[in-house]
Amino acid sequence: MNNGIPLQYFLILASIMFFVGIYGFLTRRNLIGILMSVELILNSVNINFLAFNRYLYPDRLEGLFFSLFIIAVAAAEAAVAIAIIINIYRRFSTVNVEHVNEMRF
């Protein structure tokens, strides 16, 4: 019933997405790009939860519900982050993180 795709493939895909997200978070210079990297991380978590749920524990839907909640919370998080980014654009006239660093050690 699982169409012959082994669980490992999903886990490898998820971990690649996770680390691409981390890499993007650290190297992107555009705030929107950083936000997209965070979404990539959260989606890799969703893939993990769904794959584990479908393959290992198909009789309970805990992983499915967890990923539904993650999607909802990620939307809220993105909304607040974009609101702050708009404010930053008004203040600094840019969304490049190189220019948004007035505070230093």
Place this chain on the structure above:
Amino acid sequence: MSLQIFSLMRHELLLIAVLLLILVAEIFWDPARKKNIRIFAVILFGIITLLGFLPVPEGSLFGEMYIVTPVRLMMKNILNIGVLIVLLQSITWLGKEKNSDKISEYFILLLSTLTGMSYMISSGHFLMLYLGLELATIPLAALAAFDRYSNNSAEAGIKLILSSALSSGILLYGLSMIYGTVGNLYFTEVAGLFTGSNLALLGFIFFFTGMAFKISIVPFHLWTADVYEGAPVNVTSYLSVISKGAALFIFIIVLFSVFPAISVVWQKMIYVLSILTMTIGNLFAIRQQNLKRFLAFSSISQAGYILLGVIGGNELGMASVVYYLLVYIFSNLGAFGVAIAISNASGKENIDDYNGLYKTNPGLSLIMMLALFSLAGIPPVAGFFGKFFLFTAAAEQGFFILVLIAILNTIISLYYYLLVIKAMFINKSENPIPPLKSDFPTRLALTLCVGGIVIVGFASIIFEYIRNMSFGV
């Protein structure tokens, strides 16, 4: 059954009721007298704080997703007391012209983060923990960016939301691995079925990292100083005390009740991180000139001391952490209270500006001195006893070298706390801060802090009370 729900979830339900009342008040209140919403909200919150102390039966709701035990209730009460002080401190600031259009937003955002923290502390399932954590951080970013026309505030907001989003992503990735090995995420079942296989350990380490971001333990602390400096000073005091305290509470609950099976692993991790946190927090605090940034690094190193109580992994460790956080709330809010009063009146936030403060404002200087002595751990005040119990908890488990390093760090920290005190009492200044006349809420908040610092230290009954409750998280 429904009545039982009301009495068990009383903290959260009352908070939500107050939130809605403030929302309704914002809509229907006469615009000319909007400022009175501040008083209304603080009085309502004071009533909640008192109601929180009513005795409540133990129990759990929603199939153990929501757990109430005496120690968790006490954690919520401690946070409530801290928030009451924060709200009292912010009344003057909210009364300023630039904030007059967003008074109720401040209360709504702040109380919704507190609701999230209460749910988080009561969680019995990782989903509940995650939802509480997010409810506690997303509005906090909006609060950090509260000063709409300040560049630093916007920068603080974006730094907070992005680093907290990254940390919850890491935390969730760890949870997904734990889910893969155990099959569900109830605290009790994870504790029973946790095998310590490689996948589970990896998941635990990701989870630990995500929590360490929230508590700002050292390799994950880089967002802290900038956020604390950029945010409005009232929000900084909330972030450094209440938000950090709540994260530490749930961190210790999860470590003690869900992962006791691999305590050897997390004791090693905490051992290293605690040394790093104390030392680096202290070394950076020495060179700070801005008082908010200084208190940010001081709070990082305080988290390092608190980890000493966590490492014990027993009842005494739990009691000492709860007790220390109670002390820490009073002493840090005392220091911030003085900083807020001075920043409101003169806009000055640097340590140099405090030169000669004792000549003009003896009362404020004495409160600041008491609070800093308590943070440093000088004997007659509460901070000393707090540190003493933390160090005892670690020494009881045989971590003597760690305790020695912690004591050395306490001595280093004494140096920079005394620098501030020296600036106030000894240094001369051409134009010191003029004498301030603080209003009633500020005075009340400072009195509460001073009372807390003195009474919690001298009344040994408080520690005994916490200790008696601390078994069975």
